[in-house]
Amino acid sequence: xxxxxxxxxxxxxxxxxxxxxxxxxxxxxxxxxxxxxxxxxxxxxxxxxxxxxxxxxxxxxxxxxxxxxxxxxxxxxxxxxxxxxxxxxxxxxxxxxxxxxxxxxxxxxxxxxxxxxxxxxxxxxxxxxxxxxxx
Numbered sequence: 183x184x185x186x187x188x189x190x191x192x193x194x195x196x197x198x199x200x201x202x203x204x205x206x207x208x209x210x211x212x213x214x215x216x217x218x219x220x221x222x223x224x225x226x227x228x229x230x231x232x233x234x235x236x237x238x239x240x241x242x243x244x245x246x247x248x249x250x251x252x253x254x255x256x257x258x259x260x261x262x263x264x265x266x267x268x269x270x271x272x273x274x275x276x277x278x279x280x281x282x283x284x285x286x287x288x289x290x291x292x293x294x295x296x297x298x299x300x301x302x303x304x305x306x307x308x309x310x311x312x313x314x315x316x317x
Contacts, residue, residue, distance in 0.1 A: 186224040195232050208245055210235055210252060241272050242279070292316050 188199045205211045206222075211231060215223045231252075238248055251268055254261035299311040 183225050186229070188222045188224070191224050191228070191232065194229070195236060197232075205232075205235065208249060210245070210248055212252075238272065241276050243272055247272075289316065 186194070188202055191197070191202055192199045202211065202222075206214050211224075211228055214228065217223055235248060238251070243251075247268065251265065254265045254268070258265065296311065296313055302308070303310050
């Protein structure tokens with residue numbers, strides 16, 4: 183099994199080493215072994231866990247929720263309803279964020295069009311366009 187240093191994981195995930203140590207102290211990165219000199223040794227399971235942590239963090243999941251999820255995951259059969267509920271809640275949050283991002287994207291696009299029209303008017307000595315709110 184391939185192993186990684188804290189520096190390699192830090193670079194791979196663009197996270198400070200202190201965050202990796204924090205995740206370990208919070209139980210999100212379990213079973214991190216150490217070399218005889220005390221250097222942390224990570225493996226592919228830690229890589230997969232970090233991918234999951236990063237995904238869930240981007241959705242807005244808290245450390246507390248992450249911890250709960252990983253505890254549930256250790257005994258999926260006993261906690262399947264809790265896992266599904268937690269993930270459905272996050273799925274709803276992501277859907278709401280996507281809707282807002284689509285609105286924000288449309289607003290930015292409208293601004294680009296407006297300022298492009300201003301530029302065109304300035305370059306061609308035309309009347310300045312008037313901002314019209316989106317509906």
